[in-house]
Amino acid sequence: MKKWLSVILASVMAVSFTACGNSSTATNGAANGDASAAVSAAASSDTGTASMKTESGKTITVGFSQVGAESDWRTANTTSMKDTFSTANGFNLVFDDAQQKQENQITAIRNFIQQEVDYIVLAPVTETGWDTVLKEAKDANIPVIIVDRMVKVSDESLFTAWVGSNFKLEGQKAAAWLKNFADAKGLKGSDLHIVDIQGTIGASAQIGRTEGLEEAAKEYGWDLLAKESGEFTQAKGQEVMESFIKQYPNLNVVYCENDNEAFGAIDALTAAGKTVGPDIKNGQIMVLSFDSTKAGLTDTLKGKITLNTECNPLHGPRVKKIIDTLESGGTVDKKAYVDEEMFSADTTVTQVSVGGENFNVTKLTQEVLDKRAY
């Protein structure tokens, strides 16, 4: 009796699975037909794509799995996505906050697949462990666009495109600035005693920014005293800095891998009676930071953070461009970098060069700060 029951249940399940598969291919077919019709229209006017889609009545459903809201940067990233993929632009955004947990993101992606969204956008919390779930998305024929951090997968075809920052370049830019700054002030490489408050270990931003610093330290003979993770949070950054101050009384440069860590580090330094600023010859401690959030730039303007290298969170438009291209049947580059700037209130260095390419250092003014959206 039980055997029979299980056979019946199994066959019911099998039928329902095929049903799911069928319906998803059906929607894909429809999407393709729609897209081919859209190509000619898209060719005539590039800017009109979004409005055209609303006219045709087809809304594109995008599932977005966000890491969380751990920093102002992340919040700006979320806002950019929400603004870009708005109903007015012809999109239906399904947003999921993973609260820093990979298992939540995997669940979210599986939900997106079940809901048969048209595109999945993933801001991964870590680089590894995505093979299985991305394979599921690929089997369901849903293009996956990775934003911000990169994923490490055995098969590159598991995701369609990646949009984000060149973290290694950010690190190199900051290091190049420090080199130029030291030269301009007549400081030798061995005069720079640097501590690195790293991000969450294993995150692309941490890996790239740490590498940029380490390579430069080796090349220019900087005294890289220590590196410890501040997990991209203010509380941890403060705790790690408290410990650094006691271990290395001679430190004069703090390399924070995001703004929140820099806030914590500055608090710890101030509490210990140190002054932060660019004048390291006279005992000031220089803080370098990344991200350039509004709060971070406010501290840059006050001179607390000497250099703030931008990590542009406004990924929305870039992702939309990719989706538009895919909708019109085009092919997209596997990697798309967003443009990023450098901000400093100190004007000693105005330009840095990395790998033959020049980058300007923007002098931060109240005006620049006011224009900042996040």
Add this chain to the structure above:
Amino acid sequence: MNAKTKFDWGKLVHWRFFMPIVCLFLVLLVNVIQTPDFFVISINNGVLYGYLIDIINRASELVILAVGMTLVTAASGGQDISVGAVMAVAAGICCQILSGGAVSTNTLMAPMAIAILAALAASVLCGAFNGFLVSVLGIQPMVATLILFTAGRGIAQLVTKGQITYVRVDSYRVMGGYIGACPVPTPVFFAIGVVLVVNLVLNKTALGLYIESVGVNGSASRLVGLNSTHIKFLTYVIMGLLSGVAGIVASSRIYSADANNIGLNLEMDAILAVALGGNNLGGGRFNLMGSVIGAYTIQALTTTLYAMKVSADQLPVYKAIVVIIIVVIQSPVFQKKFRSMRHGKAVTVNAG
């Protein structure tokens, strides 16, 4: 003479704080060799300064949680794993009221007392919810508190609208910083205050005895006229209140409410502190000061690993190894072996 020292030693071994203190000293001992200036305390910039101060300061939230966790464990024979999330809820509510709903504020939008009271009321409510599930409905504590463990941070996100709410006002930073010219960090006072008050309540009233008897045998306690439901419920309410206090202190340290990170994984540390304190996680007799020592041991371990320049990616491994050693040393089997070893020695000495 020899016999006398033997006697004292044996008494010391059986002293209930012996093992927790030995573990704390083991952790600190490493520093004597590795970082000789670990124990130096000086006055810097008008405040106490040194690694030991860092440990005592940073462990405050954990101490507060460990006190509550001990009571919950003793009475219900289970743990409250929602404490970290409840901390985030309290911090979120406090900061959100102070900022008047804005993401960042430079002036207080509401009196601080109201914000703190509201935050504490919310955390008491969370504790009461847990307590209701455990004591009245008889749900396993870990399952019951799993609800707020998962939902708590969601609630905190909802309260803060998914943002980190900053309260950039000096008076809000007092609870996680310093009171005026006082050289001792304020969180230390919170920790000491909580330990003192709870100890006083347990010793001056029969509550401590009630909690123990309910934990040892709930049915028997009921038969002698103790309302075990009420007592279990009460321990969860106390836990909620203490989580709220810890949440406000943690939030004041960074003058913001970071719903994702405040108290993250702290519930596990609090449970570990209770275990390190020599308490039976199955409930019954408890050792409050043991848990407090356990909490300081955990923070001492973190600070020690920083001071020893262990790189960040290896940190969890070292932590795990030390925790395994400490737990093994404290395990009943090991202690039995240890004691019989001592007895064996004593016998041979006598025979000789």
